[in-house]
Amino acid sequence: MSSEQIRFNGRVAIVTGAGAGFGREYALLLAERGAKVVVNESGGTDSVEGASAGSANLVVNEIKLKGGIAVADHNSVVDGAKIVETAINNFGCIDIIINNAGILRDRSILKITEQDWDLVRGVRLKSSFKVTQAAWPHMKKQNYGRIIMTSSDSGIYGSFGQANCSAAKMVLIGLANTVAIEGEKYNIHCNVIIPTTASRLTRGILPDLLFDDLKPQLIVPVVGYLCHESCEDNGSYIESAAGWAAKIHSVRGKSCVLRASIGQDMITPEYVKSVWSKVTNMKDAQHVNSFGDVSGYLLEVMEKIKQSKIDGFQDNFKYGAKDLILYALGIGATVKNANDLKFLYENHPDFHAIPSFFVLPGLLLSLTTNLVASALPERKADLTNVLHGEQYLEICDELPTSGNLTSTGQVFDIMGKSAGAIVVTNTNSFDENGRLLVKNQSSIFVVGAGKFGGKNDPIPGVIPIVNAPKRPPDDTIRYNTSEDQAALYHLSGDLNPLHIAPNLSMMAGFKTPILHGLCSMGFSLRAVLAKYANNNPSLFKCVKVRFAGPVIPGQTLQIDMWQESKRIHFLTNVVETGKNVITGAYVDLKQVIASL
Numbered sequence: 001m002s003s004e005q006i007r008f009n010g011r012v013a014i015v016t017g018a019g020a021g022f023g024r025e026y027a028l029l030l031a032e033r034g035a036k037v038v039v040n041e042s043g044g045t046d047s048v049e050g051a052s053a054g055s056a057n058l059v060v061n062e063i064k065l066k067g068g069i070a071v072a073d074h075n076s077v078v079d080g081a082k083i084v085e086t087a088i089n090n091f092g093c094i095d096i097i098i099n100n101a102g103i104l105r106d107r108s109i110l111k112i113t114e115q116d117w118d119l120v121r122g123v124r125l126k127s128s129f130k131v132t133q134a135a136w137p138h139m140k141k142q143n144y145g146r147i148i149m150t151s152s153d154s155g156i157y158g159s160f161g162q163a164n165c166s167a168a169k170m171v172l173i174g175l176a177n178t179v180a181i182e183g184e185k186y187n188i189h190c191n192v193i194i195p196t197t198a199s200r201l202t203r204g205i206l207p208d209l210l211f212d213d214l215k216p217q218l219i220v221p222v223v224g225y226l227c228h229e230s231c232e233d234n235g236s237y238i239e240s241a242a243g244w245a246a247k248i249h250s251v252r253g254k255s256c257v258l259r260a261s262i263g264q265d266m267i268t269p270e271y272v273k274s275v276w277s278k279v280t281n282m283k284d285a286q287h288v289n290s291f292g293d294v295s296g297y298l299l300e301v302m303e304k305i306k307q308s309k310i311d312g313f314q315d316n317f318k319y320g321a322k323d324l325i326l327y328a329l330g331i332g333a334t335v336k337n338a339n340d341l342k343f344l345y346e347n348h349p350d351f352h353a354i355p356s357f358f359v360l361p362g363l364l365l366s367l368t369t370n371l372v373a374s375a376l377p378e379r380k381a382d383l384t385n386v387l388h389g390e391q392y393l394e395i396c397d398e399l400p401t402s403g404n405l406t407s408t409g410q411v412f413d414i415m416g417k418s419a420g421a422i423v424v425t426n427t428n429s430f431d432e433n434g435r436l437l438v439k440n441q442s443s444i445f446v447v448g449a450g451k452f453g454g455k456n457d458p459i460p461g462v463i464p465i466v467n468a469p470k471r472p473p474d475d476t477i478r479y480n481t482s483e484d485q486a487a488l489y490h491l492s493g494d495l496n497p498l499h500i501a502p503n504l505s506m507m508a509g510f511k512t513p514i515l516h517g518l519c520s521m522g523f524s525l526r527a528v529l530a531k532y533a534n535n536n537p538s539l540f541k542c543v544k545v546r547f548a549g550p551v552i553p554g555q556t557l558q559i560d561m562w563q564e565s566k567r568i569h570f571l572t573n574v575v576e577t578g579k580n581v582i583t584g585a586y587v588d589l590k591q592v593i594a595s596l
Contacts, residue, residue, distance in 0.1 A: 006228050008035035012091040013227070014084065014135070016040045016077050016127060017101030019055025022150075022195065025220040026098050027059055030227070031068030035096065038087045039063075040073040042101075077101040077123055080130025084138070094135045096227045098148045099128035099172075108161055120164040125171055132179060136188075145188035146227045149176040151237070153196055156248065173237060180235035189234040191226045194248065195219045196241035218243040251285040254278070256314060275313075284316065313371045313409040317361040317429065320402040321346035323492070327357045330489035331522030332479050339535045351401055354529075355540040356522045359393050360493050361407040362427035362440030363518070371409050372423045372444050387547075388517045389422060390443035392463040394542040396436045405429040405437065412441070413459050421449040424462050465546045465584025468569040473560035477527040478575065481515065483554040489519040510550060517547035520557060520581055524572045527559040532568050534593040541566075545585040549574075557581070566592055 013030045017023040019041030031037045041056035056072035063070040071090045075082040087094045103123040105112070128149055139145030154162045155169025172192070179190040195216075219240045225231055226238065237248045256278035272279070328343035331354065335344060342350045366372055372386065406429070413424040422445055429438040441463055458464075482488070486499040494516050497504045505513040525543055533539040551557065556575035561568055566589045572582035 006033065006225065006230070008033050008096070008228070011035045011095040012038070012087055012093050013096035013098065014038040014040060014073075014087055014094060014131065015098045015100055016083070016131060018059055022216045022220070023098070023100045024059050025216045026100060026223060027070065028063065028066075029220050029224050030096070031063040031070055032066060033224075036091045037063065037068070037070040038073050038083065038090070039070050040075065040077065040083050040086075040101070042074060042076045077127035078130055080127065080132070081134040083131055084134040087135075088138065093142060094138050095142075095144060096146045096148075097131055097135055098150075098223065098227065099131060100148075100150050101127050102150070105164055107164070112164055121168050124168040125175075128172055129175060132175075132190075139183075139188050140186045143187050144229070145183065145186070146229070146231075147176075147179060147183075147188065147190040148223055148226060149173070149179075149190065149192045151192050151194045153194065153239075156194060156237075156239070176237075177235060184234060189231070191231075191233050191235065192237040193219070193223050193226065194237060194239040196239075219245075249287055251282070251287055253280065253282045254284045254286075254316065278314070313365060315361070315365040315407045315409075317364060317405040317407055318403070319357075319360075319405075321351070324353045324357060324401060326488075327360075327492045327522075328354050330485070330492050331356070331519055331526060332481065332485075333526065339530065342535070346401075352537045353399055353401060354522065354526065355395055355399070355537050356393065356518070356525045356543065357492075358395065358399065358429070358438045359391060359440060359518055359521075361405050361429040361438060362409065362425070362442060364493050365407045365409045365427055366425060366442065366444070371411065371425055372446065387445040387447065388442065389445045390441075390463075390465065390544070390546045391518065391521060392439075392441040392542065392544045394439040395540060396439060398538075399437060400431070403431055405431060413462050415455055415458060417445075417456070420445050420447045422446075424458065463544055465544060466567075466569065466586050467584055468560070468571050469562045469564065471562070473571075474563050475531045475561045477531065477559050477561075479523050479527070479557045479559070481523070481551065481553055481555055481557060485519065485553040486513055486515050487553075489516050489522075494518060512552060515551040515553050515555075517545075517582075520547075520551050520572060521545050521585075523557050524559045524570055524582055524585065525587065528561060528568050528570060528587045528589075531561060532563060532587075532592050532594055533589055536593070539590050539593070541588040541590050543585070543587045545582050547581070548583045549579050549581045551581050563592065563594070566590070568592075 008030055011030075011034070013035045015023050015027045015030070015037060018027045018039040023041070027037045027039050039056045039059045041059070056074060060070045060072045071086065073083050073086040075086070077083070084094055101123055103120055105120050107113070132147055135145070149172045151169040151172050153159065154166040155173065158166050176190050176192045179188075183190055222238060222240045222245045226233065239246050239248050256275045325344050325346065328340070333340040333343045333354070335341060342348045342352050343354055345351065407427050408430075409425055409427040411423060412426045415422040422443055425442050425444065427440040427442075428436055429440070430436055443462075490496075490500055496516070498508055498510075499505075499513050499516050502513060505511075521543070524545070525540075529535050529537060529540065551574055555577075557572055558575050559570055559572050561570045568587045568589065570582070570585050570587065571580060572585070573580045
């Protein structure tokens with residue numbers, strides 16, 4: 001703790017509403033520490049009506065008895081120029097203002113009269129403005145000033161029956177923000193105190209137990225420091241009560257981009273509703289210091305839209321070792337295979353993600369936003385009428401084993417078929433430094449949504465499937481799936497109830513829940529990596545598949561593979577039925593290392 005006492009020698013201070021409570025304590029502290037104080041009190045009752053000069057005179061006498069210097073001012077607090085004139089006429093300058101005057105008119109919003117509204121606004125808000133405005137030229141000329149605005153809990157949080165007070169106190173924060181900005185270059189600092197304490201204004205409002213334990217003396221030192229030249233804060237809001245203090249500041253959530261391009265000028269209320277949980281998500285909120293922060297952020301968003309890094313739909317995807325291990329188990333990795341341990345043990349010296357894990361950011365973005373439905377005329381697409389048709393995944397950079405990805409998605413193409421619509425979506429996922437890590441392209445079939453006159457063929461840029469060579473496969477691997485495979489895989493985030501809820505799977509035409517198509521793809525990719533990449537996921541470049549049929553958990557998957565240079569074609573079928581479940585599929589590798 002510093003041994004040097006905070007002093008105000010030579011400083012001149014105005015304290016409004018200083019006849020009792022907070023104001024009296026402020027005046028006594030400043031005078032005791034060397035300031036010359038103008039003690040303003042225009043009223044001696046809660047209503048500030050019919051006031052006498054007695055209370056201000058009593059405080060002045062109290063200061064003088066202790067050897068301090070003070071003068072009483074009996075002007076109305078809205079006559080700021082007259083109060084400042086008292087300071088100038090008696091002491092020649094003004095250095096400190098504590099805008100403390102208050103009044104209550106507790107009424108519910110339906111019962112507040114215009115007089116109630118105007119009285120509270122005048123005493124609490126207008127007075128702070130008028131005193132500050134009148135003192136401004138003097139502070140600017142001397143290149144120094146310290147100003148305190150007094151807000152309240154009702155201004156920050158609201159309070160039943162105090163709409164007039166709440167409004168005035170919140171507006172005072174806006175006033176303080178601007179005063180702080182305009183005063184910065186003149187060494188004029190303006191801060192806000194938000195006190196909770198017992199006073200004549202809160203008697204009868206606070207519970208007796210709480211009222212008796214709250215004392216102005218426990219907050220006054222906080223304000224005393226804010227008034228001192230050594231305090232560098234400017235534009236701060238300080239909440240304080242019962243010997244406790246904390247800074248309050250504004251934060252902004254992660255946000256949600258509502259349009260896909262600079263030229264898009266229409267956004268529907270229905271779309272806003274669909275992404276409202278993202279708009280209001282405060283999980284990754286960030287401190288906002290000023291409007292410059294806000295405008296700078298908006299310019300950054302606009303630039304990202306121009307660069308197509310934000311495509312109208314955005315989501316965050318946070319993952320770690322536990323997520324990678326759970327996914328690996330979900331697609332059949334096992335400790336029975338020593339080569340799989342690198343996917344199952346976080347402290348393995350070569351711990352890696354299985355690349356197909358990174359289909360999840362794109363999948364979850366589609367599930368948690370209205371991405372697919374936004375492309376359809378009727379904007380109707382949900383888990384009851386969508387089927388996963390095709391999937392493309394490309395790894396663009398080295399993958400960390402933990403991170404927080406930002407995924408941005410757009411509808412890339414839409415085709416109309418007699419039985420439904422095909423919606424093609426592109427999703428790019430970036431790390432915290434803006435590095436593009438993953439590209440996903442999904443083709444989603446929406447049952448019954450195709451009768452809108454759409455085209456039949458895809459546009460360039462939709463990744464095509466490639467059929468396997470017409471020769472016997474070069475290699476084959478079989479994997480058994482567990483009856484719990486779908487239940488385990490859905491823990492990775494693919495929560496479509498079709499894969500876990502028997503009643504919903506029966507409604508969709510299946511006797512039992514079926515395995516996720518992406519789970520079958522994960523099994524197939526494991527086979528390719530095992531046979532042609534020495535189980536090294538860093539050799540993986542991309543994969544493309546078409547989902548051709550269902551798999552029942554517990555069935556056996558057979559993956560037939562053909563090598564053509566660095567491309568490995570594969571076909572996946574169910575051994576028990578002989579039916580194909582993945583067709584037209586391939587994996588591109590950076591290097592082929594065939595297993596013996």
